[in-house]
Structure formats: C-alpha cells, structure tokens
Amino acid sequence: MSEVLQSLAGAMQADVATLRTISQNIANSSVPAYRRQIALTPSFEQLLPTSAAQLSQPPSVRDVVAIDRTAGTLKSTGERLDLAIEGDGYFVLQSAQGPRLTRRGDFRVSAAGMLAAASGEPVLGSRGPIEIGTGIPTVLGDGTVQIGDSVIDQLQVVQAPDASLQYVGNAVYVALDTDLTRLEQPSVRQGFLEAGNVTPVQEIVQMMETMRHFETAQRLLLGYDELQQRAISELGRTDQ
Amino acid sequence: MFEVLYVGASGMRSQQLHIDTIAHNIANLNTVGFRSGRLSFAEVTAAAGLQGSQHGAGVVANVVPSSAAGELKQTREPMNVGIAGPGFMEVVRPDGSLAYTRAGQLSVTSEGLLAMEGGAPLSARIQVPSDMRELRIDPDGRVSVLAGAEQDSVEIGQIELVTFTNPGALAAVGDNLYSAPLEAGEPQAGTPGELGLGTLRQGFIEGSNIELTDELVTLLLAQRSFELNSRVIQAADQMLSITNGLFR
Numbered sequence: 001m002s003e004v005l006q007s008l009a010g011a012m013q014a015d016v017a018t019l020r021t022i023s024q025n026i027a028n029s030s031v032p033a034y035r036r037q038i039a040l041t042p043s044f045e046q047l048l049p050t051s052a053a054q055l056s057q058p059p060s061v062r063d064v065v066a067i068d069r070t071a072g073t074l075k076s077t078g079e080r081l082d083l084a085i086e087g088d089g090y091f092v093l094q095s096a097q098g099p100r101l102t103r104r105g106d107f108r109v110s111a112a113g114m115l116a117a118a119s120g121e122p123v124l125g126s127r128g129p130i131e132i133g134t135g136i137p138t139v140l141g142d143g144t145v146q147i148g149d150s151v152i153d154q155l156q157v158v159q160a161p162d163a164s165l166q167y168v169g170n171a172v173y174v175a176l177d178t179d180l181t182r183l184e185q186p187s188v189r190q191g192f193l194e195a196g197n198v199t200p201v202q203e204i205v206q207m208m209e210t211m212r213h214f215e216t217a218q219r220l221l222l223g224y225d226e227l228q229q230r231a232i233s234e235l236g237r238t239d240q
Numbered sequence: 241m242f243e244v245l246y247v248g249a250s251g252m253r254s255q256q257l258h259i260d261t262i263a264h265n266i267a268n269l270n271t272v273g274f275r276s277g278r279l280s281f282a283e284v285t286a287a288a289g290l291q292g293s294q295h296g297a298g299v300v301a302n303v304v305p306s307s308a309a310g311e312l313k314q315t316r317e318p319m320n321v322g323i324a325g326p327g328f329m330e331v332v333r334p335d336g337s338l339a340y341t342r343a344g345q346l347s348v349t350s351e352g353l354l355a356m357e358g359g360a361p362l363s364a365r366i367q368v369p370s371d372m373r374e375l376r377i378d379p380d381g382r383v384s385v386l387a388g389a390e391q392d393s394v395e396i397g398q399i400e401l402v403t404f405t406n407p408g409a410l411a412a413v414g415d416n417l418y419s420a421p422l423e424a425g426e427p428q429a430g431t432p433g434e435l436g437l438g439t440l441r442q443g444f445i446e447g448s449n450i451e452l453t454d455e456l457v458t459l460l461l462a463q464r465s466f467e468l469n470s471r472v473i474q475a476a477d478q479m480l481s482i483t484n485g486l487f488r
Contacts, residue, residue, distance in 0.1 A: 012483070016244070019479065023244045023472040024283075024296025027251030029465060030258070031281040031299065065295070078308060079278075106280065108304075111425040113405040118280050134403040134428055134436050136326065148435075169285035200468055207475055218482050 008221045014041050015214040021065055022207050025198045033104035033171040034196030036068040067167050071103075072195040081107045081115075083139055084194045086187040089157040092180070093121040093172070094129060099180070101160065103194055104171040109133075115145070119170060125153030139190040157186035171196075243297065244476040250298030251469035254281060258462040261303050265450050266459075273343030273416050274448035275305040276455070304408045305418075309342075310449040312441060318375050319346040320445045325438010327401030330429070331360040331417065338363060340402060340427075342446055343416035354383070354397070358415035366397030379439040381432040401437040402427045 018039040028034045074084045083105035085091070090101035100121065107123055110116040113133040115123045122129040125145065135147035143155035158180040165173040261277045268274040279301045286297040312322040321344035323329070328340035345357040348368050353361040366383055368375070374386040374393070381399040386392075404410065405425035410418035420427055432439045 016242075016479065019472075019475060020244050020247065020296065023247040023251070023469075023476070024298070026465075026468050026472050027247050027254075027299040028281070028283045028296070029468075030254070030279070030301075030461075031283050034283060037296065079306065081307075108408050109406045109425075111406055111409070111423050113425065119282060132405070134326075134405055136436065170283040200464075204468075204471070207472070211475055211478060214479055215482055218486060221486060222488075 004224050005221065008217050008224070011217045012214055012221075014039075015210050015217070018210045019207065022203050022210070026200070026203050029196055029198040029200070031104075031171060031196050032106050033072060033102065033194045034198065035167070035171065036070075036196070036198050036202075038066045038068055040066050068197060069162060070197045072197040074189060074192045075195055076191060077193050078191050079106075079193075080137065080190065081109070082191055082193045083107060083155075084189045084192040085157060086189055089159055089183045089186050090173070091117075092124040092156040092158055093117050094124050095121050097174075099124070099175070100168070101158065101165065101173045101175055101180075102171050106193055119172075124156045126156060127153050130155070139188055141187055141189070143186050143188045155186075155188060157183045157188065159183055242476060242480060243295075244479075245473055247296060247298045248469050248472035248476060250284070250300070251472070252466055254279070254299050254301035255462050255466035255469060257301050257303070259459065259466065262455050262459045262462060265455050266452070268448055269450050269452065271343075271416065271448050272345055273310065273341060273446045274450070275307075275310075275342075275412075276448070276450050277303040277412075278306050280304050305410060305412070306449060307407055308449045310447040312444045313447050314443060315445050316443050317445075318442060320344055320443060321346060321377050321399075322441045322444035322446045323401065323432075323438050324441055325401070325432075325436070326407070327403050327430075327432065327437040328407075328418070329356075329399060330363040330402050330427070331356055332363050333360050333413075333417065337419065338427075339413060339417040339419050340410065341417050344440075344445060356416075358417070360415070360417065362399060364397055364399060366399070368396065377440055377442040379433060379441065381440055399432070399440060400429045401432050401440075402429045403437055404428070 021037045021039040025036050085103055090103055091105060093100040093102060106118050107115055109132045113131055115130040115132050117123060130145055130153045138146045143157055145152045145155060160175040160180050164175050164177040166176055168174055258279045261279060265276040281299055281301045284297045284300055286295060312324060323342055328342055331339050331341060333339050341356060347355055347357055349355045349361055352368050352370060354366040354368055355361040369385060369387040371388045372385045376384045376393060382395055383397045383399060384393040384395045404420060404427060406423060409423040410420055413419045430437050
C-alpha cells in the first residue's frame with residue numbers, strides 16, 4: 001500500500017535533484033567553457049518492478065548527471081593570454097594526479113613564469129610546461145607560442161573519446177583511458193575565450209517544468225492521503 | 241539541507257561582485273593609468289560520497305586586473321610621463337613598503353624628492369634642486385634639470401621600470417598604486433628601453449583602459465544573470481513551501 005507514497009516521494013526527490021543541477025548551471029553560466037549539466041532520471045522500464053521482491057523496494061532516486069558537450073561560442077576579450085580552441089580538442093594541464101583536459105583558456109603566467117590555468121595548474125606544451133617569464137607571447141593558429149620572433153613551444157591540443165572523459169568540475173576533465181591523440185591541425189585563437197554553453201531559456205523552461213511536476217506529485221500525495229483517510233473512516237464505521 | 245538555496249546565493253554573490261567591479265571600472269573612466277578589473281569565475285563542486293561522484297556546490301569569483309594598456313595622451317606637461325610598454329614605476333609608500341604604478345603624474349615633495357601626485361616618492365630617490373627651471377626625462381629614464389643660472393643641463397637621476405611575470409596578481413591599494421604579492425613573481429627592474437620594459441614618454445599620460453561599450457554590455461549581462469539566480473532561489477523557496485503543504 002505504501003509504495004504509492006514511496007514512489008511519489010521518490011519523484012519529488014528527483015525534482016529537487018533536477019533543480020539543483022539547474023541552479024548549478026545558472027550560477028556557473030559565466031564560467032568560461034562551462035558545460036551544462038543535465039539531470040537524468042531513470043526510464044520507466046528501469047523502474048518497473050519485474051518481481052515481487054523488487055516490488056517491496058521503492059524505486060531509488062540517484063542523481064545521475066550527464067554533460068552537454070556542445071561547444072560554447074567564442075567571444076573576443078582582447079587579452080593576450082586568453083586562448084580558445086576552434087573545433088575539437090582540449091588543452092592539457094599538469095596536475096599532481098596526472099594530465100587534466102580543459103577547453104577553458106583564460107590562462108595567466110604564474111609567479112614562476114610558467115603559462116598556467118586560472119586555477120594554477122601549468123599548461124603543457126610539446127616539451128612540458130611553457131616558460132613565458134616577463135615576455136609578451138604571441139600564439140599562432142596552430143598553437144605555436146612565440147616571444148618576439150623566437151619560438152618557445154607548441155601548445156598541446158589533444159583529443160579523447162567522449163566516453164573516456166570524466167568531468168571533475170570547473171570545465172576540467174580527466175581522461176580515464178590515457179590514450180590522448182594530439183590533433184594534427186589544431187586551431188587556436190588568441191584573444192578569444194570560449195563561453196559556457198548554458199542557455200537561460202532552456203534552464204528556465206526546465207525549471208518551470210520541474211516545479212509543476214513537483215506540485216503535481218504533491219497534489220497526488222495529498223489526494224492519496226485523503227483517499228486513505230476516507231477509507232479508514234468509512235470502512236471503519238460500525239454503526240451500520 | 242537544501243543546497244539549491246546556497247548554489248543560487250553563490251551565483252547572486254558573484255554577480256554582485258561583477259556589478260560592483262563594473263561600477264568601479266566606469267567610475268574610474270578618467271583615472272590616469274587605471275587598469276579595469278575583470279572577473280574570473282570558477283565552479284565549485286563537492287564530493288557527493290558514492291563512487292567519488294560530484295555535484296555542484298555553486299560558483300566563486302575573484303577580480304583580476306586586465307593587462308591591456310590605456311592610450312597615451314599628449315598633455316605637453318613636463319611633469320607628466322607615460323610608459324610605452326608593460327613596465328611599472330616603483331615608489332615608496334609612507335609606511336616604507338614598495339608599490340608600483342603607471343600613473344605618471346609627477347610632483348616634488350617638500351623634501352625635494354621626485355614623487356607621484358599622491359606624494360609617494362620614486363624609489364630611486366631623485367633629488368630635485370629647488371631652483372629648477374626645466375625638467376627633462378629621456379625615453380631611457382635619465383632625468384636631467386636646468387637649474388639656477390646654469391646654461392647646461394645636469395643629470396640628477398635615473399628612473400627604472402619594473403615588470404612582473406604575473407602582473408594579474410598585483411593588488412590595487414588606492415592612489416593608482418599596486419602592491420606586489422608573492423604570486424605576482426619577483427619584481428624585475430631594468431633601464432627603460434630594455435627588452436619587454438617599454439620606454440618613458442615625457443609630456444604624455446596614460447588614460448584608463450576602460451572600454452565603455454564593453455563595460456555596459458557586461459553590466460547588462462551581469463544584471464540579468466543576477467536576476468536569473470534570484471529566480472532559482474524563489475523556485476527553491478516555492479519547493480520548500482509545497483513540501484510543507486504536504487502535512488495538513
């Protein structure tokens with residue numbers, strides 16, 4: 001009897017999780033190269049109990065989140081150390097746990113004079129971290145970094161199959177299968193930054209949808225509760 | 241318990257900082273040598289426990305000065321000096337600490353030292369004779385004067401320029417001055433004209449690097465984004481109220 005209550009409560013919890021991903025998307029809409037997260041709810045077939053044993057367990061709500069990998073638009077910033085990749089590919093960052101991939105290109109020069117991400121990890125070129133020092137770098141379309149007329153290094157721009165990429169936050173990914181293939185002809189733009197791919201309309205519409213669904217589930221719950229109340233009072237009458 | 245509220249609040253807080261920064265930029269449109277602030281946003285995630293999965297916990301933002309130089313404007317004022325290049329001039333603040341500036345409006349202190357308009361003397365401690373008739377600053381930083389009845393100019397000092405590996409980490413301390421925290425890297429001093437420092441231009445002054453149209457467009461975006469985040473908080477509040485309505 002209580003599984004109706006259970007599954008409705010489960011549906012409401014799933015709505016809370018969906019609202020959380022929406023809020024995260026909206027809060028992070030200004031993060032360069034941010035990728036929209038989509039809350040996934042399990043399909044009806046997955047939730048449909050197929051045996052009596054399963055019937056007694058309410059469907060569990062897990063927050064499964066997928067990443068929308070559509071590229072954001074490039075916007076001109078005019079900053080020398082803002083780089084964007086046109087088309088496919090990721091920049092490679094060095095971290096203590098191995099290489100990290102990102103399309104977020106608002107780089108800076110660290111105190112040690114190395115090209116680094118906004119979060120501090122060095123950006124890797126074909127020969128390791130790229131030393132800029134106090135020089136004024138020019139980045140060519142193929143990722144070659146020059147200071148004055150001398151070539152310093154070439155930025156590593158790699159590709160990895162989508163399935164192997166795990167999102168670790170702040171527009172950064174880990175490639176779980178370590179085979180990174182370097183792009184033959186990357187297209188890097190200096191003075192541009194890739195925006196996040198959050199579209200307010202999509203988020204607001206999804207928010208409306210979630211709110212109404214939540215409300216519906218609440219009404220259903222109340223209705224069911226009333227039904228039970230009636231059943232108890234009507235069926236329990238002894239004065240007939 | 242209800243993270244949505246906090247995520248929405250972090251979004252509003254960072255957009256508030258964005259709007260504040262834009263207001264500060266626009267207010268300083270005519271400030272000599274002013275560098276506009278830009279916002280750097282970063283996503284915050286929290287481990288959700290199971291299988292190392294993560295879920296969103298909001299956003300943080302901090303202000304980074306933009307590195308673009310403002311335009312050099314001719315003023316024909318001998319006490320104005322602009323820097324054509326990325327270097328900074330080093331001055332001593334009243335508390336003895338060093339600070340850096342690009343706002344080259346010079347003055348002379350009561351002790352006769354060459355100083356910035358705000359009164360902070362150049363760290364090179366250039367003593368100007370009290371009967372000075374004319375001050376000359378060469379592109380390579382040599383300072384010479386014509387004083388008293390003399391016919392020939394006398395060299396009285398040398399202005400040096402300083403660069404940093406990470407000028408983005410310089411912190412504004414008011415009076416057009418910046419202090420250099422450790423993250424900015426070791427200050428590297430040199431004679432103007434050396435590679436990567438730039439030269440001095442007497443009679444010029446650097447305007448702010450504010451692009452008004454850019455600021456206004458960003459302001460619109462920041463305002464709307466602030467609003468959008470507030471809607472999320474409203475939705476979360478509504479959800480809580482619906483939940484409370486369950487029990488009658």
